[in-house]
Amino acid sequence: MKRTLLHLLFWMVYLLQDSMLEFLWVSPSVQHYSTSQQWWMAMHAGACLLLPKLLFTYCVIYFTIPALLQGKRLWREIGKGLLLLCVTIVAYRLVAQYYMNVYVYPDIFKPSPLFSPVLVLFAFMDIGCVSGIAITLKLLRTQLGAKEREKNLVKEKLETELRFLRNQINPHFLFNTLNNIYALARKQSPQTAPVxxxxxxxxxxxLYESGSGQVTVAAEIRVLNDYLELEKIRYNNRLQLQFSLNVDDETRLIAPLLLLPFVENAFKHGVSESRFHSFVHIQLTLQNGLLTFQIENTCENGNAAISDKIGxxxxxxxxxxxxxEHHLQISNGTDTFSVHLTINLNSYAKI
Structure with a gap:
């Protein structure tokens, strides 16, 4: 319905413009008619010559252009287009000669050749002008529609990929934590229930919060604290843990579970594989939307080289x-492993 209204509006605007030009062109020859009669004659002439233009325009839009876009034979379609143009010019001249000159301007135009070069050129220019505008608008609309479809396909692909990545992280985290609980249960530790x-x-x-696109920094910090509490229960005095915060606005939004994999990695591939005293130092700073997250942990013989791990x-x-806008730097030394992450939270892209 909307498309039909747009088409009607286009042709009404064109008919008004064409009638105005017709009125200005023939008014010196029809001074013996009133102004309203002159306008009516101009509208009548414009409407009768509009029919062949409509025929050519819609045949090109709905037949020639789709055939070319589908990759059909180029020269065959061009030949069909030229043949259609010739038919349209013939129809245009027949309408002008045997209808407009006879019924619209009977006392103005004198008999003239049906296909004189000047009249054929005029018909070609008149048809080509409006048809060219209409076809250009159609091609532009088709191109914009294709770009919008491509954009939506890319968006859907990215959303699917992001959901897949998050669904991978959750089981990964759950697997690690269940291993911790299993170790405590085997020792019949009283800390099993708190864990x-x-x-x-x-x-x-x-389940209920991370499904949204973003969570507050306070919620992300709470998750980190809960995870660290789990690990402190597991490692007890063997672990030296520091978690320092400098946050100017805890209501800032961040993608959920974005920092947790770094903390998981520090324990799974660092602390758990160290035979002696271990440490994990974490520093989180947020100032004016710029988040800096640093984590350093012990490792033995470069065991924390995990650039290819899932998390x-x-x-x-x-x-x-x-x-x-983000920067991630990972340093894997002989005895320590460190991560330095900087994110401009204002650069979050809504997929």
Whole structure:
């Protein structure tokens, strides 16, 4: 319905413009008619000559252009277009000669050749002008529609990829935590129940909060704290843990579970594989939307070289998808492993 109205509006505007030009062109020859009669004659002439223009325009739009876009034979379609143009010019001249000159301007135009070069050229220019505008608008609309479809396809692909990455991280985290609970249960540790409680809180966050595009920085910090509490229970005095915060606005939004894989990695591939005293130092700073996250942990013999592991490879991809301005630096030394991440939270891209 909307498309039909737009088409009607286009042709009404064109008819008004064409009638105005017709009125200005023939008015010196029809001075013996009133102004209203002159306008009516101009509208009548414009309307009768509009029919062949409509025929040519819509045949090109709905037959020739789709055939060319589908990759059909180029020269055959061009030949059909030229043949259609010739038919339209013939129809135009027949309408002008045997209808407009006879019934619209009977006392103005004198008999003239049906296909004189000047009249054929005039018909070609008159048809080509409006048809060219209409065809250009159609091609422009087709191109914009194709770009919009392509944009939507890219958006759907990125959304699907992002959901896949997050769904990979959750089982990865759950697997690690269940390993912790299993180790405590084998020792019949009284800390098993508190660990299960912490795990339930984390799972509640993953199920009911992390599904949204962003969460507050306060919620992300709470998840990190809960995870660190789980690890402190597991490692007890063997672990030296520092978590320092300098946040100017905890209501700032951040992609959920974006920082947790770095903390998981520090324990799974650092602390858990160290035989002696271990440490994990974490510093999170947020100032004016610029978040800086640094984490350093012990490792033995470069055991923390995990650039190809699920957690960090996924978080790299998430950063690429969601934040246009970020910098991730990973340093893997002989005894320590460190991550330095900077994100401009204002550069979040809504997929």
């Amino acid at each position: 299960v409680l912490k795990l339930s809180q984390l799972l509640r966050f993953m 960090l490879s996924n978080v790299r991809r998430q950063l690429q998808l969601m934040y246009g």
